Amino acid sequence: MQGKHLLLVIGVMVIWGVNFSAIKLVVSQLDPFLIAAARFLLATFPIIFFVKKPNVHVKYFIAYGLVFGTGIWGMAYCSIAFGLSSGMASVLLQLDVLTTIAVGALLYKEVISKQMWLGIAVALVGLILSIVYTNGNITLLGFVFILISAICWPLMGVIIRHSGTKSPFAFNIWGMLFAPVPLILLSLAVNGVDGLVATYEQWNGSAWFSVLFQAYPTTLFGYWIWNKMILNYPMSKLAPLTLLTSVFALLSGYLFFGETLSTVQWISCSLFLAGIVAVLYPSNANSEQKGRSFKRLFSNRKAKYRRIPTQ
Template structure:
């Protein structure tokens, strides 16, 4: 990998990690679902007028907007509102690697190698310890919401793959068009119509900073760079880089909010990420003429759909 590209990728991982602190900035006082809705509204307009609609049926775009907007980032935002620290939210969202493997086994008939099985076992052990040895930065409600987000992540990848699109960036932009309304509808269903006026009255500088950072550096710039790198390098080389998101999220959470991990959590989070790394580095099966390691199909879906 070229040094310039490596630096660019690490910069995007830093932005994506810092994004969790920006989510917390917005949801600390305002409804998380409406913050997420505003994020996708800003990320969609006005750029959608300059991006041609991908040649796929509308049902795929609608489904993607619902799963990606509400299922992943609506639930992830709620997890922070319900007591999960921004750093721990980023770490536990890596559970999507495990749910992606499960989807690969069920839908694509993939086989779990012994190395991947060991990684899954190690990561689950780390996950359990990090949840139970909390110092107040992990709540059951927060974990429930982040697990919903992790379950929805591979579903977004399945939708992307099933659509057959050759323009993932355009697909993402047009799919996000259908994210705000379901998020708003869910917020109203949970809180009543008064949540709209309350959010409008309380909207301030922190909300704007949170939403605009999530929409532009995180979503548009980050995904644009990631898409370019996917075209240039094998996914087996890029996917493990996403582990840096958790590292940067923990650092930014500490720097901005003084979020602390207990000693047991530092060890368990390291163990968890080590297990995830083993899953993302599947054992190579050498064949004549093979030059690159390839991720399983489900993991490729995850890499293509990943944008915090």
């Protein structure tokens, strides 16, 4: 990989890592569903007027908006609002690798190699240790919400796969058009009109900074750069770098909010991420051949619909 491209990708990983701190900045004070709705609204307008609508049935845009907006990020925002630290939210969101395996095996009869099984076992050991030895940075509700988010990642891949889109960036923009409404309706269902009024009255500079950072550097710039890299380099070269998102999320959580991990949690997070790496990259050609169809599904997830990521 060319040096300038490597720096660009690492820069995107920094942005995606800091994004979790940007989320935490406001979701502990304001309605997380409305914060997410504002993010996607700003990420969609006005750019949607300059992006041609892909030739895809509207049902796929609606499904994408619901799963990507509410299922993934609405739930991720709630996980942080309900006590999960921003750094651990980023680490635990890597569970989407394991949920993607499950979807691939159940829906597409994908083959899971021995190394993948070993990676799954190592990742689960790390996950259990990080939960058992929490220092308050993992809560039950926070974990449940981030688990829902991780389950929705492969569902997004299924939607993209069945849509047949050949314009992933345009599909992302038009799909996000349908993200704010379900989030607003969910906010009304949970908090009523009072939630809308309270969010409006308490909206401040921190809220503006948070949603603008999420909408533009994270969503538009980050995905644009990542898509360009996908066109130039194989996923086997790029995907390991996405794990840096969790590293930068942990660092930014420490710098901005004083979030820390216990010694056991540092070890458990390392085990968890090592297991994820083992799942992604079989060590021999035979394993790669057996897992080829799974990797096609996974590439939709990691490339965020080839590519339309968010960390």
